Amino acid sequence: MSPILEPFTLGDLTLKNRVVMAPLTRSRSSDEGIPPDFAVDYYAQRANAGLIISEATNISPQAVGYALTPGIWTNAQVEGWKPVTAAVHANDGRIFLQLWHTGRISHPDVQPNGQSPVAPSALKPEGMAFTKSGLKPHETPRALETDEIPGIVEDYRRAAENAKRAGFDGVEIHSANNYLLEQFVRDSTNKRTDRYGGSIENRLRFPLAVVKAVTEVWGGKRVGIRLSPATTEPGKTPLDSDPKATFGAYIEALNGFDLLYVHTIEGVTQQTRDVPDEVDFGQIRERFRGAYIGNNQYTLELAEKDLAEGRADLFSFGRPYIANPDLVERLRTGAPLAEAPKAYWYGGGANGYSDWPSMNGPVAFRR
Template identity: 45%
Template sequence: MEGPSPFSVVFEKEPAMNSLFSPVRIGGLELSNRLVMAPMTRSRADAGGVPGGLAAEYYAQRAGVGLIVTEGTQPSDDGQGYMTTPGIYTPAHVAGWRKVTDAVHGKGGHIFIQLMHAGRMSHPDNTPHHRQGVAPSAIAPDTPIFTPKGMQDIPQPRSLATDDVRRTVADFRDAARHAIAAGADGVEIHGANGYLVQQFIAPSANTRTDAYGGSIENRARFAIEVATAIAGEIGADRTAIRLSPGITMWGIDEGAEGPDLYRHLVGELDKLSLAYLHIMHQGDERLLADLRRLWRGKLIVNRPGRPRDRIGSDVAAGLADLEAYGQMILANPDFIARLKSGALLNEADRTTFFGGTARGYTDYPALDAIAAV
């Protein structure tokens, strides 16, 4: 049948996109391009939180991007929120992740493991110790969560005592050490999307009266202490953080002081000389520009839902050093080749995002496979 092939060129490369294919250095790594695979929960680890062979295949398929940031990975039993998410705090976890990092490095890629403590976004049925979640304050997020018994309301979390907060910081530090032992090039602290770090930031989730609550400086303290502890353990050049200023999911409300808190937080984090800052942008362009000025290191910007014809515009404008994409890379293991050639992109199958098998995980076709058919 005549007509355009499914891998024919249908987009012209925009000048803005061309700048994405230039090398860039983050920390001690020289990346071949400025495209980043954003962290995406896939819920395919085993019951003990160990990533399997499919995870190694999945990440290695996408090693053509400059940097892979893995799915959120819990630093402790308390840190687990969802079913079958991976951990990085036992020898079995380290061994499982070593297979993933070896596979990515074998394809010439680079990979940071994202450390994600879910905090109150958890349920006892989903964790190894079957205890209630922990949080800055005993305030439930008023949202259900998927469990082995189906959707259930999230119960009220246990408020962390001051000593518990310090132990949680130590859990992050130890998990970072394990990530490096597993062969990761670095770690990204998940400070976004309504999880523990952002719960400390938001007054809707944090009503503490100790050194971790109240003022802007106090609510930013936990994030700074976690970043400082990890940088001291594995080196600042292998430590990064992701933030999502202004996000309102799962009962998170940062209040009128939110933008000023992030200006303070980013200014303090800048003093640590971390590998990069990763912003999940929610639309406040003035704040993003301010954070760009405050942050002297490498900045990754992720704009969820960005259309293809805008890819590369933040790097071209000097607003970002790298750009992160999620679903586009999830569905296109050869994302770089498709951008360079202007080929059509596979559409992501949302029904296979969380849990399951190879379907919707490692079976998205690459251009060379289509050409062979």
Template identity: 40%
Template sequence: MEKLWSKIKIGNLELPHRLVMAPMTRSRAQEDGTPGELSALYYSQRASMGLLISEGTQPSDDGQGYLNSPGIYTDKQIKGWKKITDAVHGAGGYMFIQLMHVGRMSHPENTPHHRQPVAPSAIAPGLEMFTAKGMQEIPVPRALSEEDIQTTILDFRKAAAAAIEAGADGVEIHGANGYLINQFFGVNSNQRTDNYGGSIENRVRFAIEVTKAIVEEIGAEKTGFRISPGTPLGGIDEGEQSHELYLHLVKELSQFNLAYLHVMHLGNETLLREIRSIWSNPLLVNRAGRAREDISIDIENGIADMIPVGVWSLANPDLVERLKQDAPFNEVDGTTLYAGTGSAGYTDYPTMNEIESQHK
């Protein structure tokens, strides 16, 4: 694991090791999208991860899909995030805020304006969404007009500026997991006949234009991008040309000289190696179901430069130290992942030192 503990530069940041805290939705924001009171403690407890990528954060009212997810587009939200970034920096860490517009993966019950979700095309995902009234079927979304698309790109730009104002070290553009940008990639979610649909070039256009706007606003060194090739999340089918689409997308993104590319990897090894050959900047590879003993294999093999870690870092605020000492992990409490307003399952996972003190 020697390479895992070597320093690396991401944008203008020098990080102490190759681990990253992966973005994880926790649904603990206030009703108006301001981060919850315990969020500064939650993130700062995990500052030893070096780079922390925040939970998905909506850039607008239209961008919200889940109950109690945070936003980064109002003054109050900016002030809430400033408390978090100050706490993380004070504890020696860095933070990128993930900008997540969910598109059709939403329900009017869960948004501030209670309007129909928006998407590339008026096609429902055929899935249910948790709301305050329980599980409900996701409605057919409203297809974005070309004017709406430009407004949405501007929302991303403004949210990126707001994130930097809030003290974030950068932003991650969420182009994965069945959300809005990924919906433009899908052959079953994007049936447009204009410049944003049809060909591979057209289906990635929105992703590229969002990236261009954000890079112009805050700089490439403060911008990362996340993809999840082949994901079935959100009912997305990327079609027979999925492989070619992602190679084209990565080639286009590589021209921006971004801080990093973050791949949620679901098993297409050939594509991953081709992405690696195209992408010369830092590559983050998050493998689903990776075993603890295999955590650094992609770095050793030259496939990845950094390893994002999700649930392990959620349940173990001192994950770095536990890995270095080969110490046992806390078990995650699955019942509190997205529930509650208090510390349970959020800020009460003990460190090794705290466990040792309890046993004295």
């Protein structure tokens, strides 16, 4: 058997294998941010993964950047997630919730009362926002006031508490893909002159305050974090001027919280595994004291190679999990992978979401 498909101990969790289901935004929640009933089937069908990381989940109304994405700030949302986590556990799976604030990658149409999105600095991103009435160009965000930032830290804390109430096994802090936390980390998007901008130490102050709050709820060994030093999407965001120094300092600071894992997008999300010279994923792997999850266009063969070379401990698969609920079995047998047309990726109902068959017909699972 491939070593990727053998059991693995992650902290105090025993996983079925080293396969991780990456977070996948599918935009099928209600206007109130409640996951649909058929999300229970969707996640339970994919409990063959050693670990599932949920679709990115908004920590507050202000955090929302895309229509029809789930939340974790209300009791109704917590209740909506409970059947999902119960079904994953009934099928001997493990599931973490990804905590999300999109920052400037948003639009007034999805913000409370049509307000402007918030960001470290009032810099308009390129690209389009996904709203209920279609794609619209991003608008210039409002720069957060200094005294607003501690309130967002508390939003993360409450979201982490709600994730525990909903039955998740842990949480992943989304500090990647140019959303709010990474907007603070990069000097290309953070032009602040207060204690949250300027030096690397200042730019890391808010993200590290979030990590502190979340680990105070869960303990470090049930918290992971996602990073993407080379990603320019969404919105064509420029890289940090010195990613090695910035993300090296970030990793060293994160080590102080004894986190379970770092989940790293190696290359540019959905585009390429090519890495610019100024980004060093080996540095992150070597300096981080917890487990390392590699992500971005992995195949079983590439995962086996990277495991043998000590480049990663676990490997996350995103788009392959859309149309292959039995992905682990397909990897085990070498069966071909089904491909989901992009029309099924975002929005809609159960069709193209929880109705993909396994190689041998409907997926058997326990509710």
